[in-house]
Amino acid sequence: MGINKTMAGAPSNKDPKLSLLKEKGLIKRFTDHYSESRGRLIIYISASLMIIAVVAITLFLTVQGLRSFVIDRLNVWSFVTGTEWYPDRENNPSFGAFPFIFGSIAVTLLSAVIAAPVAVGCAIFMTELTKKWGQRVLQPVIEILVGIPSVVYGLIGLSVIVPFIKQYFGGSGFSLLAGSLVVGIMILPTVASIAADSIRSVPDTLREASYAIGATKWQTIWRVVIPAAGSSLITAIVLGMSRAFGEALAVQMVVGNARGLPTSIFDPAATLTTIITLSMGNSTYGSVLNDALWSLGLILLMISYIFIVIIRFLSKRRKA
Amino acid sequence: MKKKSFLATALFLVLSFVLALGACGNGSGSGASGSDSSGSASSSSSENLSGKITIGGSTALQPLAAQAAQDFMSKHPDVQIDVQGGGSGTGLSEVSAGNFDIGMSDVFAESKSNIDASALKDYKVAVVGMTAAVNPKAGVKNLSKEDLQKVFTGKVKNWKEVGGKDVKVELVNRPDGSGTRATFDEFALDGETPAEGITQDSTNTVKKIISEHDGAIGYMAFSYFTDDSVVKLSIDGVEATDENVASGKFPVWAYEHMYTKGDPSPLVKSFIDYMMSDEVQNGAVKDTGYMPVTDMKVERDAEGKQTEK
Numbered sequence: 001m002g003i004n005k006t007m008a009g010a011p012s013n014k015d016p017k018l019s020l021l022k023e024k025g026l027i028k029r030f031t032d033h034y035s036e037s038r039g040r041l042i043i044y045i046s047a048s049l050m051i052i053a054v055v056a057i058t059l060f061l062t063v064q065g066l067r068s069f070v071i072d073r074l075n076v077w078s079f080v081t082g083t084e085w086y087p088d089r090e091n092n093p094s095f096g097a098f099p100f101i102f103g104s105i106a107v108t109l110l111s112a113v114i115a116a117p118v119a120v121g122c123a124i125f126m127t128e129l130t131k132k133w134g135q136r137v138l139q140p141v142i143e144i145l146v147g148i149p150s151v152v153y154g155l156i157g158l159s160v161i162v163p164f165i166k167q168y169f170g171g172s173g174f175s176l177l178a179g180s181l182v183v184g185i186m187i188l189p190t191v192a193s194i195a196a197d198s199i200r201s202v203p204d205t206l207r208e209a210s211y212a213i214g215a216t217k218w219q220t221i222w223r224v225v226i227p228a229a230g231s232s233l234i235t236a237i238v239l240g241m242s243r244a245f246g247e248a249l250a251v252q253m254v255v256g257n258a259r260g261l262p263t264s265i266f267d268p269a270a271t272l273t274t275i276i277t278l279s280m281g282n283s284t285y286g287s288v289l290n291d292a293l294w295s296l297g298l299i300l301l302m303i304s305y306i307f308i309v310i311i312r313f314l315s316k317r318r319k320a
Numbered sequence: 321m322k323k324k325s326f327l328a329t330a331l332f333l334v335l336s337f338v339l340a341l342g343a344c345g346n347g348s349g350s351g352a353s354g355s356d357s358s359g360s361a362s363s364s365s366s367e368n369l370s371g372k373i374t375i376g377g378s379t380a381l382q383p384l385a386a387q388a389a390q391d392f393m394s395k396h397p398d399v400q401i402d403v404q405g406g407g408s409g410t411g412l413s414e415v416s417a418g419n420f421d422i423g424m425s426d427v428f429a430e431s432k433s434n435i436d437a438s439a440l441k442d443y444k445v446a447v448v449g450m451t452a453a454v455n456p457k458a459g460v461k462n463l464s465k466e467d468l469q470k471v472f473t474g475k476v477k478n479w480k481e482v483g484g485k486d487v488k489v490e491l492v493n494r495p496d497g498s499g500t501r502a503t504f505d506e507f508a509l510d511g512e513t514p515a516e517g518i519t520q521d522s523t524n525t526v527k528k529i530i531s532e533h534d535g536a537i538g539y540m541a542f543s544y545f546t547d548d549s550v551v552k553l554s555i556d557g558v559e560a561t562d563e564n565v566a567s568g569k570f571p572v573w574a575y576e577h578m579y580t581k582g583d584p585s586p587l588v589k590s591f592i593d594y595m596m597s598d599e600v601q602n603g604a605v606k607d608t609g610y611m612p613v614t615d616m617k618v619e620r621d622a623e624g625k626q627t628e629k
Contacts, residue, residue, distance in 0.1 A: 086513060087496050087497075088496045088497065088501075088502070088505075088513075089513050158525075158528075163532070166533070172490055172518060172529075172533055172536075173533075174518050174529075252521075253525070256518040256519070257495070257518060257519035257520065258516050258517055258518055258519060259516060259519070260516040268517075268518050270519070275495075277521075278495035278496075278519065278521050279495045279496050279497055280407070280409075281379075281405075281406050281407020281408075281409060281410050282407045282408055282409045282495060282496065282497030282498045282499070283407075283409040283496075283497045284409040284410075284412050284413045284432045284434060284435055285409075285413040285417075285434075286413075286434045287409070287432060287433065287434045289496060289497055290409070
């Protein structure tokens, strides 16, 4: 359609030079719908924007995050391992971020422990047991779960999970466990849909071979399908964990944000993200507290890079 | 064909976005002109102001500033005032950097070490009283300041030690740097650092937690004590009321500040004058749960020293 139009319009143009420019010149190269160079330009720009964004964020966070060590002279070691976080104390303020690092990692691991079995089970159900029904019903359900905003998960956690834990396990209910449960439910759909994809990618010949030597359905799933999908299942779980690690809002509402080191999963705790979101607005730019919060952000970024390295490593091993 | 339909969708999206924006603009415009009819009589004498003011910072002061800005804009239709949140720290930083015309803060600029307070002009637009909020099951209505400090520093772990029922104490704190926390620590706890406990940012969440957990104690502004779900604690037998704050008997209160960088422009000045006028001080200030500065019989400087006016 586009070509027809330009063909019809060209002869009626009065200035021959202009029409030449339009047909073969620079303008043409970027106005024609099927132009090679225009498409290439757009794609190259998108790709480089992406790279620039990642590099810029990393650089910015590094510069900001190192301020507390370079300018405010905080000790890196005592920042990472210290257990006392009292930035407001008038004499002798202390910045020990270990409880938050611990809290973040604990919430992440616990939520993976909660989510992984359910998610993998769910994936097996929809791919192996009820192929048609699973595809038609379970897939949309999972997509709806993905679409629910994290604040809703937080609210449900605050009004259902926290009172439940308080009732049955004592304490205030605001706890590591509450945070892990909420985040575990949040990452469930992510893990389930990726796990389902990886189970689907296991070739049918493997299953047929298994049935041919007389294996039951369960034996096929347990002995053949899961090992074959193995490392991509782990990738799915690690991806879910990296999402759990970065979650701030829902965790903040239920985890209690206490700055001490928790001694059990029923104790309140704080994570890197919750401390940043709680204190950032109250601190002034360039103050020690503000710089220390940026350093927490840097630690967060570094740990999520580690997650990505793990995922790359796993997917490489799968290909080999 | 596919590309075309994509382009058409994109265009449609952009168009609908523009329309939505336009509709928003219209909405606020008509809202302002609607309320104008009531206030036009008083504003007809004032000079014609126009321009834009950006206000931001303390979320505690935000509702009052938004209310006053709404009224101000309906009197001066050519003035556009944006009221943003962000927290006291953001307010002070941004006004120092010149990005906000007015920075709102719950704390004195002097208390933030890296803010050049001498470059900022302080306008105290309201006063807010705060006190401890206790779960009714704890069975206390009054504590001496000494006992209150013992509760918050973790030396008292059960309410029966300070005359309450046999219920465990559960602390609910505010995040570091929060104005409410700074005020409560300084004037109720005399600078003691509170022991560990749950930390929550929003006052509504704090109130919900205290009302639902037996033995919980936290602190919040007077205006949030609207029902019986939490007990408004008296300190040293002095009831936590606006009158006692105004007379200087009740110690836990703070100014709500509006800061400008240097002397404000005429437009900003006229808005601040409007904030300090009797119309706002006795109207919006009281409506949003604050106390007018003009009622105060005592005043306080940046070091926390209290003097008779």
